[in-house]
């Protein structure tokens with residue numbers, strides 16, 4: 001099957017160019033002026049941008065978090081993702097207490113296999129580090145599980161890693177070429193907040209329980225350790241100006257990157273002051289004074305824009321009795337909104353926005369996830385994950401999740417229309433609708449652990 005995408009403005013090598021894209025089988029065969037090329041199907045991209053398929057680098061789906069099971073399955077998450085141009089979903093496997101990471105990985109793969117509309121890859125969150133565990137991690141990393149997630153907080157959940165442990169892991173696993181993803185909030189600073197004098201019945205108090213300084217200090221500590229040991233570091237969901245500035249100032253000294261999320265750009269702490277403000281509880285919290293942060297991100301400071309999609313059921317979010325906001329599950333959906341909210345960052349400059357999406361939603365996350373040789377650009381030989389994006393469609397409300405979760409961006413609209421989305425060469429979305437909703441075509445991008453040499 002050959003598909004020719006003609007007449008669009010193609011994002012290639014950091015520029016927009018009037019070119020055609022020829023897709024053959026699952027791969028991009030050629031990019032150029034290909035008017036004479038024969039094809040089984042021609043897609044007219046007149047008036048549209050032609051971009052590489054998007055990657056949401058940071059999502060939580062189909063998993064138990066604390067007492068609650070998340071609202072999105074692999075099927076529902078990748079459905080709303082693919083309808084919005086997200087051809088690869090990155091999500092997490094967390095080692096459960098008393099269990100092995102490998103068994104968790106097998107369970108996640110079983111849940112996803114045959115049910116995903118987009119391609120899927122996993123970041124791994126190990127929580128025990130015996131010599132045997134480290135040996136397993138080395139095999140998994142060599143086999144394509146290139147990203148390890150660590151948390152500088154959440155002791156009660158059993159996923160906390162001290163700075164000493166992080167340093168040891170940078171030393172013992174940093175040579176593998178993989179990347180450490182770190183949630184940076186300093187646990188000591190959070191523990192030092194005296195909750196007794198605070199009104200825990202107000203969602204807004206969350207901003208006091210998890211102060212900006214906690215994120216900034218943890219970023220400084222972890223960045224310094226990564227530079228010292230030459231480890232590759234990606235800091236997830238940066239929400240503070242000072243944290244982002246520290247990363248930016250040190251970027252050239254090592255292999256550092258970071259992401260921010262649309263909620264830290266377009267929502268602020270005033271949302272927590274609403275009567276239903278608990279629905280916007282997430283960690284790190286929504287912050288105040290977004291203008292300078294937004295301006296820095298508009299300049300392209302963040303390598304990756306990702307959602308930290310973490311959709312709790314509406315009933316679970318609303319289940320608390322109003323006494324202690326710490327009972328409310330932390331997280332909110334964003335997956336289906338990602339291209340729209342990212343676009344908004346460069347509102348008024350559509351060419352800049354299109355290039356921003358190509359870089360921060362595709363090229364950079366593909367490289368960081370270890371699939372830069374397969375995805376992330378419209379280059380011959382790479383997977384033909386491709387989005388034909390019309391910036392001038394009818395305005396419609398954002399829809400972050402197709403599941404029963406509260407919308408994170410109520411009242412926000414977008415005119416982006418997804419005329420066509422190809423997943424590995426196959427037309428999977430036309431005019432925003434899945435072409436084959438009953439037969440998901442996503443693939444698991446990493447090998448089964450059973451196929452790796454694990455004893």
Ligand SMILES: [Zn+2]
Nearest residue numbers: 058059060308
């Ligand atoms: Zn997360």
